Amino acid sequence: MQHSSACYQSxxxxxxxxxxxxxxxxxxxxxxxxxxxxETEFSGRLLGGCISTLRTLIGTPFDQVNKFASDYAAEEGIVWYLESVNLDAINIYRSLWQMKQAGWFKHTKGVLIGRPSRYKANEDFFLTDALTDIFGPEEIPVIYDVDIGHAPPQNIVVNGAHAKVAYSNAKGSIQMTYD
Structure with missing residues (x-):
C-alpha cells in the first residue's frame, strides 16, 4: 500500500x-x-511507464500491449500509469493519441498521470486539454499530479501487478498485489 505524499520536490x-x-x-x-x-476508485492490472519511451514502441515488434491486455487483463482491465519528462502539452497529446489509435486504451479502467518533469504548456493548450481529449469521451477516471515519474517522491508501481486505486479530496492510495 502506498499513499500520496505530503509534499513533493518542484x-x-x-x-x-x-x-x-x-x-x-x-x-x-x-x-x-x-x-x-x-472521490473515485478503480482497479485493474498496472501497465505503463514514461510516455517518451513508450511511444517509440508503438507499431514495432516490441509493442505487446494488446497481447498483454487480451492474455492478462481483458476481464479485470488495465490501470495505466504514465509520466513524462521534457514533453510539452502538444507532444503528450500526440503520444497519447497514437497510443489510443493503436488500441492501447481499449481495456482501461483508470489512469494515473505522474507530475510531468520539465513540462510546459503550449500557449492555450494544457496537459488537462490533452487528457480530456483522449480519455474524456469514454469518461475514464483520470487522476493526475500523482507521485510517480521523474519528480520526487515517487511511488513504485510494477507492471502486471493488480492495483486498487482510491482517490479522495486531493489524496490517494495505490494498493498492489502480485497475483
Missing amino acids: SWEKVYKNPATGFYFDSKTEWKSLHGRT
Whole structure:
C-alpha cells in the first residue's frame, strides 16, 4: 500500500547546487481528478511507464500491449500509469493519441498521470486539454499530479501487478498485489 505524499520536490535546482543534501520537498502534493470528482476508485492490472519511451514502441515488434491486455487483463482491465519528462502539452497529446489509435486504451479502467518533469504548456493548450481529449469521451477516471515519474517522491508501481486505486479530496492510495 502506498499513499500520496505530503509534499513533493518542484525542481532539481537546489539538489544540483547541494548534491549531498538529498531531496527538497517544497510544494504541497495534491492529486487531481480530471473530471472534477472528489472521490473515485478503480482497479485493474498496472501497465505503463514514461510516455517518451513508450511511444517509440508503438507499431514495432516490441509493442505487446494488446497481447498483454487480451492474455492478462481483458476481464479485470488495465490501470495505466504514465509520466513524462521534457514533453510539452502538444507532444503528450500526440503520444497519447497514437497510443489510443493503436488500441492501447481499449481495456482501461483508470489512469494515473505522474507530475510531468520539465513540462510546459503550449500557449492555450494544457496537459488537462490533452487528457480530456483522449480519455474524456469514454469518461475514464483520470487522476493526475500523482507521485510517480521523474519528480520526487515517487511511488513504485510494477507492471502486471493488480492495483486498487482510491482517490479522495486531493489524496490517494495505490494498493498492489502480485497475483
